[in-house]
Amino acid sequence: MRVPPNAQVTVRSPAKINLGLSVGPPRPDGFHPLATVYQAVALYDDVTATLRDDSAITVEVVGDFAVDVPADDSNLAVRAARMLQVEFDVEEGVDLTIRKTIPVAGGMAGGSTDAAATLVACNRLWGLGLSQSELERIAAELGSDVPFCLVGHTALGRGRGEQVTEVMSRGTFHWVFAIADGGLSTPAVYKELDRLRPLRRVESPEVRPELLSALLSGQSAALAVALSNDMQAAALSLRPELAATLQFGLDQGALAAMISGSGPTCLFLSTDSRRAVDLAVALAESGLCRMVRQAEGPVPGARVLPAPINR
Numbered sequence: 001m002r003v004p005p006n007a008q009v010t011v012r013s014p015a016k017i018n019l020g021l022s023v024g025p026p027r028p029d030g031f032h033p034l035a036t037v038y039q040a041v042a043l044y045d046d047v048t049a050t051l052r053d054d055s056a057i058t059v060e061v062v063g064d065f066a067v068d069v070p071a072d073d074s075n076l077a078v079r080a081a082r083m084l085q086v087e088f089d090v091e092e093g094v095d096l097t098i099r100k101t102i103p104v105a106g107g108m109a110g111g112s113t114d115a116a117a118t119l120v121a122c123n124r125l126w127g128l129g130l131s132q133s134e135l136e137r138i139a140a141e142l143g144s145d146v147p148f149c150l151v152g153h154t155a156l157g158r159g160r161g162e163q164v165t166e167v168m169s170r171g172t173f174h175w176v177f178a179i180a181d182g183g184l185s186t187p188a189v190y191k192e193l194d195r196l197r198p199l200r201r202v203e204s205p206e207v208r209p210e211l212l213s214a215l216l217s218g219q220s221a222a223l224a225v226a227l228s229n230d231m232q233a234a235a236l237s238l239r240p241e242l243a244a245t246l247q248f249g250l251d252q253g254a255l256a257a258m259i260s261g262s263g264p265t266c267l268f269l270s271t272d273s274r275r276a277v278d279l280a281v282a283l284a285e286s287g288l289c290r291m292v293r294q295a296e297g298p299v300p301g302a303r304v305l306p307a308p309i310n311r
């Protein structure tokens with residue numbers, strides 16, 4: 001059922017981290033079966049969608065990492081808008097502006113979250129009236145991480161990561177991110193993982209029960225020892241210098257240090273926000289990374305922002 005369209009909509013969408021990332025052997029289609037626990041963290045991209053009378057779809061990228069993002073039809077946000085436009089015979093177009101705060105190719109699902117934000121924005125802009133589950137179906141076609149970016153909070157990802165179910169989590173966790181110079185290509189890191197373990201019998205992916213109980217307890221110390229990432233060895237093999245960044249964070253008192261998803265962003269768990277600030281300052285002064293960010297999790301997925309009040 002169509003609903004009245006809006007002229008402009010802004011959607012805020014979070015970065016993700018993987019608290020557990022267990023990767024099975026490659027499937028016949030080349031994708032790897034996953035058992036992952038995602039968490040959405042309070043680092044956001046904002047996507048503003050403005051209605052066009054003609055059918056064109058344009059994109060402009062502004063903000064911290066704008067130069068690293070393609071501003072053409074390969075942009076995941078453009079692909080998301082086009083997918084909706086084609087599937088639902090939409091005659092209007094859209095101008096998209098992405099305000100980028102999430103590192104690009106950093107293992108934090110920046111492109112995926114822009115795609116999720118665009119689905120939510122265009123659904124409203126074009127008055128399509130699609131339900132959350134319809135949006136999740138379309139999201140899965142755009143990329144394995146996109147459905148989670150719609151849902152947010154803390155969730156289990158199965159299949160290639162696109163089958164998402166919410167996981168109970170208590171309290172708030174305090175994260176610090178060391179953003180590296182340059183990115184890592186996700187397919188290249190999966191390939192490196194396969195190269196590193198060709199002769200090993202690779203088990204089916206599983207979520208560690210201690211991770212789920214740590215989340216239920218809300219205790220950072222319990223979470224710290226339950227974190228795991230099968231992709232870490234592959235990311236470190238491609239970017240060995242990241243090991244020094246991880247070790248530096250541990251030496252500075254982080255409860256845990258790990259590569260975020262396929263990397264190269266390094267994530268650190270802190271006991272509280274004060275210690276997170278101290279760690280962020282130390283990392284920034286270390287010269288080991290391009291930039292440092294601090295964020296709490298979990299937070300919700302892609303959400304429409306209230307329209308500004310014009311007086």
Ligand SMILES: C[C@@](CO)(OP(=O)(O)O)[C@H](O)COP(=O)(O)OP(=O)(O)OC[C@H]1O[C@@H](n2ccc(N)nc2=O)[C@H](O)[C@@H]1O
Nearest residue numbers: 030031032107108109143144145160161186187190261262
């Ligand atoms: C590794 C993870 C962990 O959450 O994310 P990042 O850390 O890069 O953000 C994801 O699996 C990335 O998901 P996403 O970036 O959406 O991947 P897709 O667009 O679906 O696929 C890009 C490519 O990654 C590889 N791929 C992706 C997912 C998967 N389960 N197995 C794979 O082998 C395939 O080579 C695929 O062609």
Ligand SMILES: Nc1ncnc2c1ncn2[C@@H]1O[C@H](COP(=O)(O)OP(=O)(O)O)[C@@H](O)[C@H]1O
Nearest residue numbers: 075076104105106107108109110111112114186
């Ligand atoms: N809107 C977008 N934001 C970021 N990257 C994008 C976007 N659209 C396409 N890309 C491309 O997707 C690749 C992966 O980016 P990103 O999603 O940020 O990384 P990751 O898969 O590590 O989480 C980048 O190299 C970039 O060229």
